[in-house]
Amino acid sequence: MASFPRRIPVMLLAAATLVVGLVAPTGSASAADPSGVQWPAGQELPTFAKARHLDVALTNGQSTAVDVQILLRTLQGLINRERPQIYVIHDQPAEGSRTWLDDTDVPYRTYADPWQLIKKYLPRTNGIVIYDPAVPETINVATTLAGIRGGVVASPQLAAKLTAAPYNLAVIDDYRGDFETGLEATAWQFEHLWPQTTHKALVGISPGRSVTVPADNFKDFVELIREDEQIRNGSNRAVHELDLTSYLGGEAVYLRFTDAFPADGWGPAVHKVTVKANDQVVQEFEVGTPEERAALTDRSRSAFKPSTEPEGAHRFADGTGYWVYRFVPPAGATKFTVSVDMFNQYVVSASKVRPPVSSDDKEPESLPLRDYALAIGAMPFWLQSNDNPEEQALLDQIFASVEKGTPYLGWFTDEFNGVRMASRHGIYVLAADFLENASVHGGVRSPIRAQKVVAPPPLQNKAYVTFTLSEGDNLQYVQHHMRRIWDNPDRGKVPLNWSVSPLVVDAAPDMWATYQATATKNDLLVAGPSGPGYFFPSLWPADHLQSFLASSKPRYFTKPGLSVMYALDDRSTMRPEDGAAYRTALGLKGAVFNMWFTQSDTSMVGGLPVSRQLAFVNRTEMANAIKAQIAAWDGNSPLFIAVGVPAWDLTPTDLKWVADQLGPQAVPVRGDHYFDLMKQAGVS
Numbered sequence: 001m002a003s004f005p006r007r008i009p010v011m012l013l014a015a016a017t018l019v020v021g022l023v024a025p026t027g028s029a030s031a032a033d034p035s036g037v038q039w040p041a042g043q044e045l046p047t048f049a050k051a052r053h054l055d056v057a058l059t060n061g062q063s064t065a066v067d068v069q070i071l072l073r074t075l076q077g078l079i080n081r082e083r084p085q086i087y088v089i090h091d092q093p094a095e096g097s098r099t100w101l102d103d104t105d106v107p108y109r110t111y112a113d114p115w116q117l118i119k120k121y122l123p124r125t126n127g128i129v130i131y132d133p134a135v136p137e138t139i140n141v142a143t144t145l146a147g148i149r150g151g152v153v154a155s156p157q158l159a160a161k162l163t164a165a166p167y168n169l170a171v172i173d174d175y176r177g178d179f180e181t182g183l184e185a186t187a188w189q190f191e192h193l194w195p196q197t198t199h200k201a202l203v204g205i206s207p208g209r210s211v212t213v214p215a216d217n218f219k220d221f222v223e224l225i226r227e228d229e230q231i232r233n234g235s236n237r238a239v240h241e242l243d244l245t246s247y248l249g250g251e252a253v254y255l256r257f258t259d260a261f262p263a264d265g266w267g268p269a270v271h272k273v274t275v276k277a278n279d280q281v282v283q284e285f286e287v288g289t290p291e292e293r294a295a296l297t298d299r300s301r302s303a304f305k306p307s308t309e310p311e312g313a314h315r316f317a318d319g320t321g322y323w324v325y326r327f328v329p330p331a332g333a334t335k336f337t338v339s340v341d342m343f344n345q346y347v348v349s350a351s352k353v354r355p356p357v358s359s360d361d362k363e364p365e366s367l368p369l370r371d372y373a374l375a376i377g378a379m380p381f382w383l384q385s386n387d388n389p390e391e392q393a394l395l396d397q398i399f400a401s402v403e404k405g406t407p408y409l410g411w412f413t414d415e416f417n418g419v420r421m422a423s424r425h426g427i428y429v430l431a432a433d434f435l436e437n438a439s440v441h442g443g444v445r446s447p448i449r450a451q452k453v454v455a456p457p458p459l460q461n462k463a464y465v466t467f468t469l470s471e472g473d474n475l476q477y478v479q480h481h482m483r484r485i486w487d488n489p490d491r492g493k494v495p496l497n498w499s500v501s502p503l504v505v506d507a508a509p510d511m512w513a514t515y516q517a518t519a520t521k522n523d524l525l526v527a528g529p530s531g532p533g534y535f536f537p538s539l540w541p542a543d544h545l546q547s548f549l550a551s552s553k554p555r556y557f558t559k560p561g562l563s564v565m566y567a568l569d570d571r572s573t574m575r576p577e578d579g580a581a582y583r584t585a586l587g588l589k590g591a592v593f594n595m596w597f598t599q600s601d602t603s604m605v606g607g608l609p610v611s612r613q614l615a616f617v618n619r620t621e622m623a624n625a626i627k628a629q630i631a632a633w634d635g636n637s638p639l640f641i642a643v644g645v646p647a648w649d650l651t652p653t654d655l656k657w658v659a660d661q662l663g664p665q666a667v668p669v670r671g672d673h674y675f676d677l678m679k680q681a682g683v684s
Contacts, residue, residue: 036082036443037376039200042555044407044532045506046200046376048443051084054108056101057117059090064114067155069366070131070139072114074146074153077374079121080439086117087440090368095483100437104444104510122162126150127170130159136208136364137182138175140380141189143205145173147374148196155364182208183391186381190398194379199402203373204410205380205433208362210300217357221256221349230345232266234311237343242350244336248329250352254297255338257315258322260345265617267318268346269311273325277333287315293387298324298358303414304386316344324355369410372438380410385418392421399425404544405551407503407533409435409475419536420570426541426548428533430503434476438507446513448505450561454521456673459680463630463639463666466674467655468566468592468613469647472499472528475507481647483511490652492520494659496645497592497671499528499566502556512560524670525560529568531586532556536570537578545578549585557586564671565591573603573612580606590675595644599629602640604684609675613644619654623661630665638681640674 036049057072069090076086087108089097101108111117129142129151142153151172154162162169179185224242247253259267273292275283285291288304292315301321307313317323329336340348373380383395399408404426411433412418422429432438469485471477478500485491486498504512515525530537532552537545556562565588567574574593582588583606590609602611614629616622626641633639645655659668669677 042551043506044503044552044556046442047506048080048375048439049083050445051104051106051440051443053085054087054101054106054440055085055117055120056087056089056108056110057114058110058112059088059114061091064090066364066366067158068114070153070155070364070370071158072118073366073368073370074143074374075118075121075125077371077439078125078146078150078152080371080443081375081377084440084443086121087437088368088371090436093436094480095487099483100441100479100511103514104440106444122152122167122169125152125169127172128152128154128159128162129172130154130156130174130176131364132176132178133364135175135179135182135185136362137185137382138179139207139364140205140382141175141185141193142173143370143374144189144193144197144379147377148193182382183394186383187394189379189381190394194401197379198377200406201376201378202398202402202406202408202410202427203369203378203380204382204408204412205367205369205373206382206411207365209365210359211357211361211363213357213359217355218256218349218351220353221254221351223347223349226347227260227345230261230264230266232264232344234269234343237341239339239341240348241337241339242348244338244350245334247350247352248333248336250354251328252352252354253327253329253336254351254354255325255327256322256349256351257302257317257324258347258349259318259320260347262319264345265318266344267316267321268342268348269314269316269344271312271314271341273341274339275327276335276337276339277330278335282330283327286313288313288387295325295327296323297326298322298355298360299387300359306417324358326354367433368436369433369438372409372435375439384414385412385421386414395421396425399427402427404541405548416570419534420539423535423539424541426544428535429473430501430507430533431474432476432507435479435507436476441508441510442506444508444510446509448509448512448560449516450559451516451519451525452521453561454670454673456676457667457669459638459677460667461635461638463633463641463662464674464677465626465641465643465659465662465666465668466495466497466592466671467643467645467668468497468526468671469499469645470566470595471647472526472566473501473534474528475501475504477647478504478511479508485647485651486515486518488652490656492522493652494656495522495524495668495670495673496652496655497524497526497564497566500525501528502532502552502560502562505556505560516560522670524564524672525562526671527557527562527565529566531565531567531582534568536568537581538569538571538575542577546581546585549581553586563587563589564675567591567593567610569594574605574610576606578606579608579610582606583608589672590678592642592644592671595646598625600641600643602642602678602683609678609683611640611642611674613642615644615646617646617649619650619658622650623658626658626662626666630662638677640678640683642674
């Protein structure tokens with residue numbers, strides 16, 4: 001059992017004395033040696049020993065149990081920290097099951113039965129750490145301890161198998177029954193295990209997934225009100241009074257909010273709720289408050305957005321997301337109404353029958369980044385970045401415990417609030433929770449060279465259009481979806497900017513080299529949001545931004561030849577001081593900025609040309625918006641239009657179609673040519 005006391009109150013964490021720096025995982029001589037992971041000075045992510053031969057496990061979600069996947073991923077991390085030897089192919093990746101594996105040029109052997117591979121490597125471990133399936137966060141705690149003690153992670157069911165013959169593995173620790181909540185488990189490992197882990201990188205991995213919600217889970221709900229128009233700008237904001245008297249008689253009344261147009265992505269948004277019984281207010285709350293959280297019984301994929309103008313604070317759910325409130329009428333109520341202040345594309349339904357299943361209930365999950373967390377000796381954790389002040393407070397403490405300029409690999413329960421929190425601490429984000437085999441790709445040797453310089457076309461009195469694909473902050477996008485659309489047969493027929501995280505140079509140099517080697521003269525790699533990684537520059541500590549950017553220039557901009565950046569921020573314009581920092585520290589030609597504007601414009605921001613991007617998920621709407629901006633052009637001087645391309649929705653085929661619709665006055669160009677021509681035209 002545990003060697004430390006459990007149940008450490010969260011409020012005691014503030015008094016903890018934390019050791020900042022790299023502490024090598026320890027274990028007996030039989031455990032995989034961590035010395036194969038090297039972290040050279042000036043390098044944001046480590047380099048693994050050179051991969052020479054790989055054993056490849058084939059797994060899938062249908063026949064490979066989740067606990068076996070967790071065992072295999074932690075075994076992979078433990079073994080690969082000495083030298084990459086285990087590669088896992090799970091299901092059918094978007095780019096093809098062996099696309100990147102074959103591109104590594106490393107010889108390999110496949111195992112259709114993952115247990116054959118597991119049996120081969122288990123003798124090199126020091127034992128197992130058992131997690132508690134009732135508290136999925138203990139999977140992360142077990143991963144941390146396994147990295148420290150040279151073990152692997154097992155469920156109680158697998159523990160019974162692994163401690164018996166022929167394995168006879170020792171139990172390093174057993175977390176069953178030690179924690180009541182995920183927050184308690186994370187607080188404990190932050191107090192006791194964090195000082196023994198690397199602080200050079202933070203890793204956020206969700207250890208649980210929502211239980212399956214049956215198709216008939218909401219069969220008792222009846223629709224009350226629906227928005228029939230695709231309104232995206234909040235212009236239909238109103239207070240709607242819903243008479244729920246007919247739903248009295250059960251233990252509670254349930255109100256569900258869903259998206260009227262799931263494919264559109266602008267679902268219901270609620271500001272305030274007022275509940276009356278017999279015309280007397282019995283409950284009232286604004287979203288994001290403790291009172292609202294108490295009423296939520298199923299959040300699904302809804303999110304709370306803090307106050308912004310002109311929308312104000314609101315809870316929203318897009319696509320297939322939803323949320324459910326539970327209201328308990330007082331005894332004797334004969335009339336029951338709920339008033340909802342809301343806007344956008346809503347559907348509201350009600351029931352007096354509690355839904356059998358809530359998506360808030362979690363079960364263990366295996367995400368592929370777990371091998372990397374264990375291999376580098378990190379402390380994986382998962383805390384809500386929204387809707388939970390206690391977990392947000394602990395997340396803030398963890399962020400405050402590392403140096404500015406530290407990467408956070410993984411993701412958040414809410415993207416924007418998570419990135420805000422990280423940015424304020426000088427931490428940048430690398431979306432990587434679905435990055436596969438990172439402990440292998442970091443050990444594949446591939447040359448990184450500056451991408452080829454191509455001369456721009458001669459300046460004419462034309463409308464120059466540059467297309468930038470989004471998602472460059474996302475390492476798993478670079479691994480999976482980007483490779484799929486990169487292999488599109490229409491790539492190269494129209495100039496495109498492919499946003500890519502500069503840290504792919506460290507995380508997967510073989511991927512970077514492949515994109516460079518196969519690029520056409522119409523393909524330009526540009527730095528993804530917002531430079532070295534994803535952060536909001538306006539929230540980054542002001543005294544640190546320029547030095548942080550400057551330190552990243554040699555390896556991540558000059559060496560791969562990146563001269564254009566796609567930037568995101570939590571505001572509609574870039575601040576002059578941030579533009580000046582990017583210009584002086586990185587020497588960029590220019591930056592394309594944010595997305596979802598209906599037209600593009602360019603400003604000199606701190607001496608840096610910054611073009612705000614128009615963007616649409618529909619190619620016809622995109623083409624029409626570009627043509628409208630060209631039609632309004634006076635034609636007296638060149639026009640410059642930056643277009644943000646939602647990479648999950650559009651392909652090179654779509655962009656070729658868009659370019660073909662624009663007419664002879666439009667000239668699509670690469671991003672470097674776009675800013676070269678802008679400079680020649682004297683835009684200021």
